[in-house]
Amino acid sequence: MGKHVVVGSGQVGNHLAGKLLARGHEVTVVTRSGSGPAGATRVAADVADQARLIEVTRGADVLYNCVNPRYHRWLTDWPPMAASFLGAAEATGAVLVILGNLYPYGPVTGPMTEDLPLASTNPKFQVRAKMWADALAAHEAGRIRVTEVRGSDYFGPGATDQSYLGDRFLVPLREGRTIQLVWPADMPHSWTYLPDVADALIVAGADERAWGRPWHVPTGEPRTFREMGERMAALLGRPAPRLMRLPWPAVQAAGLFSPMIGELRHTRYQFVAPYVLDSSAFQRTFGLAPTPLDEALKATLVA
Template sequence: MGKHIVVGSGQVGTHVATKLIAQGHEVTVVTRSGGGPEGAVKVAADVADKGRMTEIAKGADVLYNCVNPQYHRWLTDWPPMAASFLAAAESSGAVYVMLGNLYPYGPVSGPMTEDLPLASTSPKAQVRAKMWTDALAAHEVGRIRTTEVRGSDYFGPGATDQSYLGDRFLVPLRAGKTIQFPYPLDMPHSWTYLPDVADALIVAGGDERAWGQPWHVPTADPLTFRQLGERAAALLGRPAPKMAQLPWPLVRAAGLFSPMLGELRHTRYQFTAPYVLDSSAFQRTFGVAPTPTEAALKATLDA
């Protein structure tokens, strides 16, 4: 069994660590607070501290970057943390597995594949793009081994309140109240199931075919907000829920008082046109399929 360092214990990191522990691996979870799931070695550390991260990563086989700073802090928080991860990966020789996202692609006109250019002009997306290009450059000259795994909007057990299919969706669904979203209700959108994200990260870290390129998490066919609501309600034995789209000017006004709501303007394009993730390359290469939507929704409701 290997030694795995999971940095971050949020909605993805917790799943990764829990799965690795169940597989019998030695797992260290690194967070600022020193938290983590039972069975892991828990370490409190500042991820931006190169020396500390290098020390923690000694002897590791795989180093997972599952950190997720608040979106409005990406420009300040990500660069020093990215540099720290690279230093730790190079010093330890561990495979560096990055949890990425789709933001660097920017607006697209069709299904997203891994060969799309990282063409976004958003400064925050460019920070994420640079993290990958810097890591890839280090990989190509033999300093590290790395890969990046990208998913669409997350849902599933353990999803945070930032998830559109988290409590803001589940609480009114269960209460029979109107579910409100800031975007159109009938636009196809890809949704990535959290346990599938963890599985993809683990596969990518342990299979050298994954290294040196990005991959998309196995993700089921896209669904609209309305379709998700109808399917979830059916699983609860209830009629289709009432749903409403919040007026965009109202959302923008609320953003003046909430940093997170204020950032929605940067990702609105992802919900006002079809936003579809193509994960066929990962599925074909590694023989891994996404969890069926009905099973994923049921597990989310049961959790």
């Protein structure tokens, strides 16, 4: 079994570390606080400290970047951390697997595939695009081996308060209360199941066919908020939930007092038009399909 270093212990990092441990691997989890699942070696470190990250990563087969700074801190937090990851991968020879996202594509028409240009004009999303461009350049120069795995909005066990299908959706659904939405209830949207993200990261780190390009996490057919809510309610034996959309001016006003809410204006395009992820390349290449929706929703509801 190999040694794997997972940096970040949030909604993806925890799933990833747990799955690696279940497969018998030696797992080190690196966070600022030293948190992580039982069975892993837990290290408290500043990820931007390249020397420290190199020290922790020595002897590792794979280094996973599962860090997720708050959106309003991307411009300041990402560049030094990204440089640290590249330095650690080059110094140790570990395969670098980056947990990416879809933001750098910007607004698109039609399903998103991995060959789309990273054309977003948003400075925060351009930071993510540059992270991948720098990593790919290092790969093509023979300095590192790298891949990036991108998913859509997450749902599933362990989803944080940043998930639109997390507690702010699930708690009122379970209690029979009206679910308040920021976005339209009936717009098709791709949702990526958290355990599928972890599985895709593991495959990408272990299979050399994945290196040197980005991949999309196996993701099911797009569903609206209403469809997801109705299916969850049916699985709970409850009537369809009531959905209420908050007025956009009210959301904008709240953004004056909350940096996170203020950031919603940058992602609004993802929810007011169909937002569809095409993951067929990964599914075809590696034979990994998304978890069936009812199975994923049942696990989400009992978490």
